[in-house]
Amino acid sequence: MNTLNFNHKLTAAFVFLLWIQVGQAQGQSRQSPFPENMIQNTIQNSTKNSRSNGLKKVGIGGQSIISLNGNWEFKQGNKRSDIAVPGEWAMQGFEVSAGEIVTYIKKINIPADWQGKRVKIRFDGLSSHAVLRINQQKIAEHEGSFVPFEADLSNQLKPGENILEVEVSALTISDILACTSQYAAHTVGGILRNVTLLALPEMNIADLRIETDFDPKYKNALLKINAKVVNEAAAPLDGIFSLRYTLADQKGKTVLQKKITLNALAPGKDLISKQEFKVLQPQHWNSDIPYLYRLHTELLQDGKTIQKNQQRVGFREIAIRGNELLVNGKAVKLRGVNRHSVHPLTGRSISKDLEYQDAKLFMEANCNFIRTSHYPPSEEFLEACDELGLFVENESSLTWINHHASPIWKTWDYKDEKFLSVMMNANLEKMQAAINHPSVIIWSLGNESNWSPLWQKVQDAVKVFDPSRPTAFHDQCWGGFNNLGSKADIANYHYPAANGPAATDTMSRPTLFGEYAHLSTYNRRELLTDPGVRTAYQLPLVSMYDSVYQHKGNLGAAIWSGIDDTFHLPDGRIVGYGPWGALDGWRRPKPEYWGMRKAYAPxxxxxxxxxxxxxxxxxxxxxxxxxxxxxxxxxxxxxxxxxxxxxxxxxxxxxxxxxxxxxxxxxxxxxxxxxxxxxxxxxxxxxxxxxxxxxxx
Incomplete structure (x- = not known):
């Protein structure tokens, strides 16, 4: 099957990462149109000695993972305080100015049984620039928000107590290009998501890519697994190393089990084991019946398990045919909503329970599609979407580039090549973290920006990184001020008029209304004097979505917005863009929520x-x-x-x-x-x- 021609069926639900790295590979590697190491070097350009990694490691006996969530010491100038991690510093009463560097400090004790292992630290999301130090030695540096990264602490650790320091600054280039703080009307800074320590054997699975590919009748499938194994030892390791894969259904019954012996691997080298296994008549994953299998991956040394990973797998495949998007061979219609990660008291840092609650509330409102405006979601939210059957458009932290809403572009040139590495990194790190989730069906390059040669380079890199999913770019595909020729696979239009759905039938690409049906927000006097406005929202929404549904070229639409984007700062101020959600910040449904449920009822x-x-x-x-x-x-x-x-x-x-x-x-x-x-x-x-x-x- 041709994965690059979108007039034909794309291979697989979540295709493997194209490895463009120096190292050994088992099997032939795919050729890239880019210079050698271009993609990996782009990531590393702003992530010195750190790397993005989407692999979830499961410790043997539960002893190989330690959460660092909880209280940390927070140093600002000469002042020291306690701060909760994860969490925004502003929501905890700390004011940090532009250019100021604050330091998070944590004492960590490494368990005795971790001796001889590689000790890594993983940050699931931090805003927006970080420098990591262990025992006052610099380990790594990372630029970017809302994406995971990890670093190796092993060589700088000592027996007993160690001091971990994370120097963080906000309002850096990745924040500016994403309008992260401008949009939230306060500085979004700090360690926003989980922090984890993990210990791995010196020979370990560094990454895993999973792809499912159906036959033409969508009856049987291939499970394609690409495991990157690295030897991080200083000297040769004894023994025979192998990988064992076990695929189990929802009842725990083994569907498939295979063991693969690995080639010998010299210290400091890596290899990629590429395998394909036939699975007879697997249950499909889709938005209506989101069936998930569980894949257990084990690394063995002389037959003994030294590392294991588990990953939920959904068998699904995406294709574009003309101006329709197909999932498992069937055209889909997206009943969507835009969703911010937000809570009035904790801001952009929210709990695992709330991530699941959001997905469940939108499912129960008959949504089958979430656009993650305007930054990547957490791992916990994507896991909820996998489980509950919500299609996801995963958006990069890039917004309003050369848009009048961002005043910086009055003096900056949006075509300047110096922005390319940040734009590239925002996309590729996001993809690396989320590529194995069946719920993710669209990669959004960015929001409401002017297309430029820089975006074209990002689009090209994204298509090399993952040819199995279509791309979107949130410009105006007709008649808009930023309609400059986007080449994304899916066309986009925000806030169409009543004749918008009919116009999509003339488009050669599927057309998504990435934002539409904006809830009443800015007409405060009218909302106070006529609360019936909220109930009446249902009437035009039903009419508009009926039209969306009837027109073949209209892929679907996403309501603006799902949740109020307001922040109750500790000093008493309430800031944010507005109470525009069908749910308020406390997750109480408004009348519009029930109107959404009625309009979207399947x-x-x-x-x-x-x-x-x-x-x-x-x-x-x-x-x-x-x-x-x-x-x-x-x-x-x-x-x-x-x-x-x-x-x-x-x-x-x-x-x-x-x-x-x-x-x-x-x-x-x-x-x-x-x-x-x-x-x-x-x-x-x-x-x-x-x-x-x-x-x-």
């Missing part, structure tokens, strides 16, 4: 105000907007004057038909609801009957 009752009564049945016209499941997989409950009646229905995905509900001549009320296979109510209607006239509540 089972629609088309005639609740004008049904027919014939031969003792109330006849409702039903539309099944699911992409993958039939109506007979949905639980239907019907009550006639409060008494349950039997109702059957079976409609294929993307089809229309009728449901008949037995009624009496004197029936006064009919209630019908539709419940998803995952147990939440999709849609419901209450119809009052008065003298053969109908009214809905």
């Amino acid at each position: 089972i629609q009752v088309k005639n609740p105000e004008s049904p027919k009564i014939k031969n003792g049945n109330l006849i409702l016209s039903i539309e099944n907007r699911y992409d993958f499941i039939s109506l007979n997989q949905v639980e239907i409950e019907a009550l006639v004057d409060g008494k349950r009646v039997q109702v059957n229905g079976d409609l294929a995905p993307r089809s229309q038909g009728e449901i008949k509900i037995p009624v009496q001549k004197n029936t006064k009320e009919v209630y019908i609801s539709f419940t998803a296979p995952r147990g939440f109510v999709l849609n419901e209607e209450r119809i009052l009957i008065e003298k053969n006239k109908f009214r809905i509540l």
Whole structure:
């Protein structure tokens, strides 16, 4: 299958990283159109002695991982205080000015059984520039926010207590190009996400790439696994090393187990083991039934496990055909919302429980798509989306480049090559961290920016890094001020008029309305005097999304926005861009949330105000907007004057038909609801009957 031609089927759900590095590889390597090491060097240009890594290591016996979350010492000038990690410093009462460097300090004791292992530290996200020191020796440096990076501490550690220092500054170049702090109306700085210490054997699995590739009938699949193994020992290691892969279904039953003997590996060298395994009739992963397998990967030395990793795997494949996006061979329609990582009291640093709650609340509002505006999400959020069946557009931390909203571009040249490494790094590190998640179906290069030759270079690198997913770029694909010829795979338009969906049918690419249906936010006086504005939001939204659904070229749309972006600073000020969410910051649904659920319901009752009564049945016209499941997989409950009646229905995905509900001549009320296979109510209607006239509540 041709992975580079988007007129043909793309191979696989989450393709392996194209390794453009010096080192040995098992099997033939793919050729890159870029100079040798270009991509890896681009990352390292702003991540000195650190590296991005998406591999989740699982310790043997639970002893190889230590969380460093909790209280740290915070040094600002001559003042020392305690600070919570993860967390924004501003949300904890610390004011740090531009150019100022503050230091996070943590005493760490290395367990005795870690002796002889490689000790790494992993930061899941930090804003925006960091210098790492251990025992006053500089270890690594990293520029960029909301992306994981790790560094090796081994050579500088000593027995007993060690002092870890992280020097952090905000408002650096990556913050400016992302408008991170400008957008949040306060300085977003600090260690925002988890910090972890981990110990690895000297021979270890450094990275893992997983790809699934279906046959033309989408019946059987290949599981492709690419493991990067490194020898970080100073001297040759004894023994025979091998990899063992075990794929298990949701009940824990082994579907596949294979053992691969590795070639000998000299100290300081690495290899890539590329394997393909046939899996017969795997369950598909999609937004309606997100079936996940679990892949256990073990590194063995003379048959004994010395490292293991576990990774959830979803069998799914993405393709673009004309102006449609296909998942597992079927065109999909995205019912979406934009989502910020935010809480009023903790800002851009939120808990694992809240990450899951957000995904669940949007699923229950009938969303099947999240755009992660305007930076990459956490690992925990992506895991929730994998589990709950939410498609994700993973966006890089780049926004408003040469946009009037960012005043810096009045003096800076947005085509200046000096910005390329930061733009490249923001994309590639994000991808490396998230590439194995089946929920991620689109890579967004950046938000509301002017296309330039720099973006074209980023686009080219992204397509080499992962040819299996399409790219998006949030400009205006027609008639907009920043419509400068984006070459992303998916066209974008923000805030289309009512005729916008029809215009997409003339596009050669799928067209996504990356932002639309903005909630009422800035008309504060009207909201205070007429709260019905919030309830009325449903009416035009239903009409607009009906049009989105009807037009083939319209991939879907994402409401602006999902959650209020407001920050309650400790000094009493409330800042942020606005209370524009269908959920408030405390995750309480607003009236617009229920309007979103109604508009996005995949089972629609088309005639609740004008049904027919014939031969003792109330006849409702039903539309099944699911992409993958039939109506007979949905639980239907019907009550006639409060008494349950039997109702059957079976409609294929993307089809229309009728449901008949037995009624009496004197029936006064009919209630019908539709419940998803995952147990939440999709849609419901209450119809009052008065003298053969109908009214809905």
